[in-house]
Amino acid sequence: MMSHQQHMAPPSRGSVNGFPHRKLEKESSGRHDNKTNLVRSSSGGLSGAENGIILGHGSHSRDRLIYVLTQLIGHHVDVHVKNGSIISGIFHATNSDKDFGVVLKMAQVIKDGSTKGQRYAADIIKKPETMIIPARELVQVFAKDVALGGDELPKGPGHDKRKDLLIDSAISRTHYLEERELERWAPDEGDSECIELEKYDRKGNRSWDQFETNAALFGVKSTFNEEIYTTKLERGPHMRELEKHASRIAREIEGEDTKDIHLAEERGLFLGDDLDHDEEIKYSAVRRDTDNSKYKSFTNVPSSTHHVDSFNRTVNIDPKDSLACSSTMGEESSSYTFDNTDSSAIIQANNVSQPKFDDPSNKPFSVGENRLDKKLSKDNNESLDNRKLQPENNLSAGVRPLISEGLDGPPSSSQPSSSGQGFKSPETPDSTVSVKPSVMEPMTSSQRPGSSTSSTSERIAANSVASAPGLSPSSSIGSLTSEKSTLNPNAKEFKLNPNAKSFTPSVSLRPPNPPASDASYYYPNNMPAAPLGPGLPVGMTFPPAYGGQPVMYNPQPGTPPQGYMHPAGPQVRKL
Amino acid sequence: MEAGGEEFAIGVVISAKTTLGEEFEGQIVAFDRPSKLLVIHEGVGRAERGERRNVRVLKANYIREFSVVSKGDDPLDPAGCMLDLDAIYAREEAALRQAEIDAERIGVGVTPEAQSIFDALSKTLPVQWDKTDIVVMKEVRVRSPYMPENVSGGTAAANERVKKVIDFERKRLHARVPGLS
Numbered sequence: 001m002m003s004h005q006q007h008m009a010p011p012s013r014g015s016v017n018g019f020p021h022r023k024l025e026k027e028s029s030g031r032h033d034n035k036t037n038l039v040r041s042s043s044g045g046l047s048g049a050e051n052g053i054i055l056g057h058g059s060h061s062r063d064r065l066i067y068v069l070t071q072l073i074g075h076h077v078d079v080h081v082k083n084g085s086i087i088s089g090i091f092h093a094t095n096s097d098k099d100f101g102v103v104l105k106m107a108q109v110i111k112d113g114s115t116k117g118q119r120y121a122a123d124i125i126k127k128p129e130t131m132i133i134p135a136r137e138l139v140q141v142f143a144k145d146v147a148l149g150g151d152e153l154p155k156g157p158g159h160d161k162r163k164d165l166l167i168d169s170a171i172s173r174t175h176y177l178e179e180r181e182l183e184r185w186a187p188d189e190g191d192s193e194c195i196e197l198e199k200y201d202r203k204g205n206r207s208w209d210q211f212e213t214n215a216a217l218f219g220v221k222s223t224f225n226e227e228i229y230t231t232k233l234e235r236g237p238h239m240r241e242l243e244k245h246a247s248r249i250a251r252e253i254e255g256e257d258t259k260d261i262h263l264a265e266e267r268g269l270f271l272g273d274d275l276d277h278d279e280e281i282k283y284s285a286v287r288r289d290t291d292n293s294k295y296k297s298f299t300n301v302p303s304s305t306h307h308v309d310s311f312n313r314t315v316n317i318d319p320k321d322s323l324a325c326s327s328t329m330g331e332e333s334s335s336y337t338f339d340n341t342d343s344s345a346i347i348q349a350n351n352v353s354q355p356k357f358d359d360p361s362n363k364p365f366s367v368g369e370n371r372l373d374k375k376l377s378k379d380n381n382e383s384l385d386n387r388k389l390q391p392e393n394n395l396s397a398g399v400r401p402l403i404s405e406g407l408d409g410p411p412s413s414s415q416p417s418s419s420g421q422g423f424k425s426p427e428t429p430d431s432t433v434s435v436k437p438s439v440m441e442p443m444t445s446s447q448r449p450g451s452s453t454s455s456t457s458e459r460i461a462a463n464s465v466a467s468a469p470g471l472s473p474s475s476s477i478g479s480l481t482s483e484k485s486t487l488n489p490n491a492k493e494f495k496l497n498p499n500a501k502s503f504t505p506s507v508s509l510r511p512p513n514p515p516a517s518d519a520s521y522y523y524p525n526n527m528p529a530a531p532l533g534p535g536l537p538v539g540m541t542f543p544p545a546y547g548g549q550p551v552m553y554n555p556q557p558g559t560p561p562q563g564y565m566h567p568a569g570p571q572v573r574k575l
Numbered sequence: 576m577e578a579g580g581e582e583f584a585i586g587v588v589i590s591a592k593t594t595l596g597e598e599f600e601g602q603i604v605a606f607d608r609p610s611k612l613l614v615i616h617e618g619v620g621r622a623e624r625g626e627r628r629n630v631r632v633l634k635a636n637y638i639r640e641f642s643v644v645s646k647g648d649d650p651l652d653p654a655g656c657m658l659d660l661d662a663i664y665a666r667e668e669a670a671l672r673q674a675e676i677d678a679e680r681i682g683v684g685v686t687p688e689a690q691s692i693f694d695a696l697s698k699t700l701p702v703q704w705d706k707t708d709i710v711v712m713k714e715v716r717v718r719s720p721y722m723p724e725n726v727s728g729g730t731a732a733a734n735e736r737v738k739k740v741i742d743f744e745r746k747r748l749h750a751r752v753p754g755l756s
Contacts, residue, residue, distance in 0.1 A: 061605050061606055061607045062604030063606065064614065065605050065607040065610070065612055065632075067605075067656050068604060068605060068630065069632065069665065070660075071658070071663070072630070072632075072666075073663050073666070073667050074664070074665075074669075075666075075670070076670050084595055089669065090674060092667065099609075100610050100632075105674075106678065126677060126683060127683055128678050136715075138634060139595060140593070140595075140631055140632065140633040140637070141592070142629070143629065143631075143632075143633040144629045144636060145628075145629065146627060146630045147628075148604065148626075148627060148651065149615060149621065149622035149625065149626070149655070149657065150624050150656070151662055152624055183606055267660045288738075371593050464717075
């Protein structure tokens with residue numbers, strides 16, 4: 001049995017059992033015999049031979065001991081001592097050269113074994129202090145939650161060992177770059193039914209009424225009146241026809257061929273596997289100028305030279321400018337290609353890149369022009385408005401918002417044909433007729449190749465002519481894709497005044513819409529009461545043909561077109 | 576005191592009783608004969624990186640009796656015992672700092688009741704001990720026996736607030752531990 005008395009080895013010996021001498025230092029204070037403490041013999045009683053062997057072990061085991069004790073530094077430990085007391089503190093040091101006395105910091109005696117009954121020392125609260133426990137007293141050092149296998153990898157800032165706070169860098173630190181094969185998500189079995197975001201009944205009508213729900217759940221009574229925002233649909237006997245017509249047009253448009261990749265994708269047309277088209281090109285909302293970096297703005301209604309001239313107007317419009325309906329002009333085909341030669345003002349409502357609207361046959365007479373002209377001629381306004389708008393208010397959803405677009409743009413934008421002024425309310429029949437077809441065009445979708453447009457316009461023209469002889473060209477604008485004009489049939493007839501004052505385009509072209517969000521046709525949805533200025537037929541509204549954003553035109557006679565400035569567009573000096 | 580030296584092999588799981596009356600079971604991690612220190616960790620098998628175990632460093636001569644439960648492998652990885660001294664010192668410092676903060680919260684020579692009032696106050700107010708007085712927000716002083724009447728100092732508003740809190744906390748404490756004066 002090893003005694004725990006310290007062995008004294010003659011100082012003359014170079015080493016005790018192979019251990020070099022060391023004088024014990026302060027380790028055990030107050031113990032006189034400690035002063036003579038030297039390194040204990042490793043065996044503590046065993047023979048030298050064993051010592052030798054044990055030494056061999058000893059150094060290894062000592063290493064282990066030292067390793068463990070070092071790992072304890074900084075931990076809260078309880079040290080049990082001979083008399084039964086327990087001292088709790090932070091492990092600070094051990095005397096590894098000697099017999100492993102222990103130094104604790106911020107230590108307190110939590111259990112006093114010396115007093116009778118060994119009660120806990122909680123009653124006597126003392127300030128924690130540094131304590132040294134001599135090896136002699138030491139019975140046990142007990143530490144909880146020690147990572148003997150080494151601590152986890154440091155987590156970077158803060159060395160936070162808490163698992164619940166995993167910051168990104170910590171997560172990625174432990175995760176070496178493993179590329180994994182990504183699999184497409186597929187719903188689990190039985191889950192597919194739950195995925196319905198929208199509830200549609202058989203007919204495709206939404207069976208969800210938010211207003212009802214809100215009223216039921218929250219008692220919120222809505223004051224929403226759809227008619228404030230859109231044309232009141234007159235659900236009369238003509239309704240069906242109008243609807244049919246509109247849907248036909250819609251189908252036509254939607255089935256159209258297009259070069260625009262976005263539209264094509266939407267329509268399911270395969271444009272050919274263009275390897276250049278990575279996801280960014282396909283889906284990004286950033287419009288990158290391809291070659292037509294010229295931002296086409298509304299500045300000048302491209303009152304085409306021809307038509308304009310035919311009307312003897314002085315137009316200081318640069319025919320090259322395109323009437324930018326869409327805010328996202330940038331695109332080559334974007335819309336307003338005011339084709340000099342064609343003298344067609346094609347108003348493209350969307351930012352779809354469309355090939356230029358080359359339609360020699362029906363030069364879209366700058367619809368805007370007409371309208372703008374109307375704007376200028378104050379007399380025209382109301383009458384025109386009235387006349388133009390009414391028949392058209394049945395535009396159904398099938399009607400492209402474009403129409404509204406077209407309407408919006410040019411009018412609000414520059415009043416290109418200053419000559420517009422010349423247009424008095426009563427339209428000359430010929431001008432009407434001749435103008436109409438062209439007028440039609442811009443209105444129809446920008447993407448429409450000339451043919452369809454013209455056909456439409458012809459139809460419309462025919463219609464309008466039929467229905468409202470002498471309807472101003474603008475009226476046809478409204479009825480772009482519908483056969484019934486929403487224009488007010490009772491409006492005064494528009495008559496072109498060749499001697500009208502010339503007009504310099506003014507500011508605020510209302511760019512139709514923020515780009516990519518609405519794929520093709522968009523409403524200037526941020527303009528509920530579009531300051532379209534005079535000349536715009538009142539009540540010309542386009543029911544949500546696309547994206548459901550109805551815009552109500554409330555042209556205020558006499559109000560110069562302002563307000564909507566294309567954010568990126570050139571600012572045109574106001575007239 | 577049994578010799579037992581030869582039986583303290585690394586990896587062996589023992590169940591033991593100490594002369595102080597403690598009983599435990601664990602696996603031997605190390606045994607240093609010269610110092611007679613036996614290192615045991617609770618739980619069998621090698622601790623993984625970051626895995627924590629309770630560790631005993633026990634002087635073998637205080638083992639009253641023990642028995643071998645099983646034999647196992649070396650719980651320490653001889654090649655993997657790295658000591659990250661920086662981390663260790665950092666841990667120690669953090670522990671010391673925290674201990675100091677905790678020590679501040681304990682009143683020296685105060686009654687347990689006073690301590691519980693202090694603890695209750697400290698949940699919502701910054702409090703310190705000044706001998707046996709509780710100092711709130713560095714201005715309001717609460718003396719023994721820590722009744723609302725003993726609140727003094729500070730602005731009227733602060734004073735009021737401390738009175739209220741003390742009152743409330745006392746009631747709460749009484750409700751919980753009736754008889755805690």
